[in-house]
Amino acid sequence: MSSVVSRQSPQPAAGQAQQFDAVIVGAGFAGMYMLHRLQQRGLAVRLFEAGSGVGGTWYWNRYPGARVDVESMEYSYSFDEDLQQEWSWSERYAAQPELLEYMNHCADRFKLRPNMQFDTRVTAAVYDEDTRGWRISTDRGDEVSAKYCILATGFLSAGDVPAFEGLDDYQGNTYLTSRWPHEEVDFSGQRVAVIGTGSSAIQAITIIAKQVEHLYVFQRTPSYSLPLRNGPLDRDFERRVKAMYPEWRRRQREESRAGFIAVNNQPMAPNDKSALEVSEQERRADYEMRWESGGLCYYSSFADLLTNQEANETLAEFVREKIRERVDDPEVAELLTPRDYPIMAKRLCADTNYYETYNRDNVTLVSIKDAPIERLTEKGVVVRGQEYAVDSIVFATGFDAVTGAISRIDVRGRNGANLNDHWEGAPRAYLGLMSVGFPNLFFLDGPCANGALVSPMLLSEYQVEWVDRCIAHIGTGEAASVEPTQAAEDAWMQHMHDVSEGSLLYLANSWYMGANIPGKPRALLSYLGGLEAYRQQCEAGEADGYGKLVVTRSREAAEA
Numbered sequence: 001m002s003s004v005v006s007r008q009s010p011q012p013a014a015g016q017a018q019q020f021d022a023v024i025v026g027a028g029f030a031g032m033y034m035l036h037r038l039q040q041r042g043l044a045v046r047l048f049e050a051g052s053g054v055g056g057t058w059y060w061n062r063y064p065g066a067r068v069d070v071e072s073m074e075y076s077y078s079f080d081e082d083l084q085q086e087w088s089w090s091e092r093y094a095a096q097p098e099l100l101e102y103m104n105h106c107a108d109r110f111k112l113r114p115n116m117q118f119d120t121r122v123t124a125a126v127y128d129e130d131t132r133g134w135r136i137s138t139d140r141g142d143e144v145s146a147k148y149c150i151l152a153t154g155f156l157s158a159g160d161v162p163a164f165e166g167l168d169d170y171q172g173n174t175y176l177t178s179r180w181p182h183e184e185v186d187f188s189g190q191r192v193a194v195i196g197t198g199s200s201a202i203q204a205i206t207i208i209a210k211q212v213e214h215l216y217v218f219q220r221t222p223s224y225s226l227p228l229r230n231g232p233l234d235r236d237f238e239r240r241v242k243a244m245y246p247e248w249r250r251r252q253r254e255e256s257r258a259g260f261i262a263v264n265n266q267p268m269a270p271n272d273k274s275a276l277e278v279s280e281q282e283r284r285a286d287y288e289m290r291w292e293s294g295g296l297c298y299y300s301s302f303a304d305l306l307t308n309q310e311a312n313e314t315l316a317e318f319v320r321e322k323i324r325e326r327v328d329d330p331e332v333a334e335l336l337t338p339r340d341y342p343i344m345a346k347r348l349c350a351d352t353n354y355y356e357t358y359n360r361d362n363v364t365l366v367s368i369k370d371a372p373i374e375r376l377t378e379k380g381v382v383v384r385g386q387e388y389a390v391d392s393i394v395f396a397t398g399f400d401a402v403t404g405a406i407s408r409i410d411v412r413g414r415n416g417a418n419l420n421d422h423w424e425g426a427p428r429a430y431l432g433l434m435s436v437g438f439p440n441l442f443f444l445d446g447p448c449a450n451g452a453l454v455s456p457m458l459l460s461e462y463q464v465e466w467v468d469r470c471i472a473h474i475g476t477g478e479a480a481s482v483e484p485t486q487a488a489e490d491a492w493m494q495h496m497h498d499v500s501e502g503s504l505l506y507l508a509n510s511w512y513m514g515a516n517i518p519g520k521p522r523a524l525l526s527y528l529g530g531l532e533a534y535r536q537q538c539e540a541g542e543a544d545g546y547g548k549l550v551v552t553r554s555r556e557a558a559e560a
């Protein structure tokens, strides 16, 4: 399906003082759907987006090979039956351009553009006690007021380049995967360095290796990566899913662990057995079946893979064996083999010929596990006193995840309290949606919700609908305000802590824990209770008339 991309749609002018019912920050999947819901309610909404178009993650991450690793049929909006029936994906796992096309199509289809202002970064949001609303400032001089402020800033959007010594000395080209240029980058004939071996690097390396004269990959920690098995979308599978899409989505929401259910083109419930209670043969059969299916479907494999180290080791060893089979040189294979942390304790990666790329003559793996990058020079990268001269460096070094994008906005709540201070040590948010002292401020895909282990599409759709109902309940008039009680926030944080006890996630230095950013407090940033448990908790929070929130309803809403 080709989309009608009306980039010429009317855009609100920047720099005008205006009053809105709600301001949304971010035009990714969550922000766009939030705008759609509030527009449907007839609210006056302004969405600010730093990029020049919609897409969020899929606007910025244009590096070679960027594609989603949750199946397209499941990684798409579920809220509109006509949309999901009419849209047709070309591949099992859509690539970035097609995802961006889809999001542009949605922006047009739901007439979102007139209320979006692009090329505008929100710099501050200050709560005004008198109006019980927010004053929002942007880098283009906008000063707008809104009853509600909704931060849909993404949990993997604040890109990070480590402060390598000599960074400014380097004279070659530099690229950050999460801020890739819009024009095509041609690496042919070049010597290129890629720093990092997480999901972004693993996708980029396989493509860049085919273009360059020589590729040096600087790896601090090897990832566990699984074959994606991408290809053209199986049209029979598409027909079968579309024939039962509402039911398929229900099962994604209610019966999955990570928000997706397709295994071998069939919906499959999570395995509720322990990896240790079955025979070696049965266990291996499950792992092989998922290996052949491709992608991230190990998240629905045995129930104790993320809580029992011995169980986890059975899968880790299975994947290590596969890595040895895929890499010709045993020494390189060993360097690529993760041994220091449980599988899935960092996010799983999925690839197309990643390990095989190291069998190429023009690719060199440089392990920096025991000897970090010393510095960058005018010409390249120095490790163990050896300079690797390169024409370009690609930083695939990840994100200040979950809290990074929010913390870069100066958010001040009641009595001028700063959100970063409130979150010092660890973020705190009731249901991952709201924080004490910050009335009428909502987070979508933010901290203390399921972002880490659940497909963000499902989580954000669910959160948007919750926020929409909450706003409808409270109303938009002068007196309206809502924030969690201290007891509610404390209880949620305790619950988050309780359900994560014994989790193997604590055993890795990942973005899940904020451990990839020097100086960032080490804390679990996401809720590990699963999507269904999260939904039940959110619904319980509504069923008692928002009893865990301090709600002041507007006169109009109260009368209605």
Ligand code: N01
Pocket: 067, 068, 069, 070, 156, 162, 177, 195, 196, 197, 198, 199, 200, 201, 203, 218, 219, 220, 221, 347, 350, 368, 373, 396, 397, 398, 399, 509, 511, 516
């Ligand atoms: O970032 P990462 P990412 N010196 O943090 C290394 C999603 N995503 O952009 O592991 C040297 O995973 C760092 O090393 P280490 C997905 O959720 C999805 O790849 O910290 N190296 C690591 O190897 C994913 O988890 C998709 O030791 C340094 C790498 O840089 C998340 O985004 C595609 C370093 C960063 O890996 C983030 O992925 C892409 C230093 N000082 C991303 N600092 C799909 O849907 C960092 N590194 C397919």
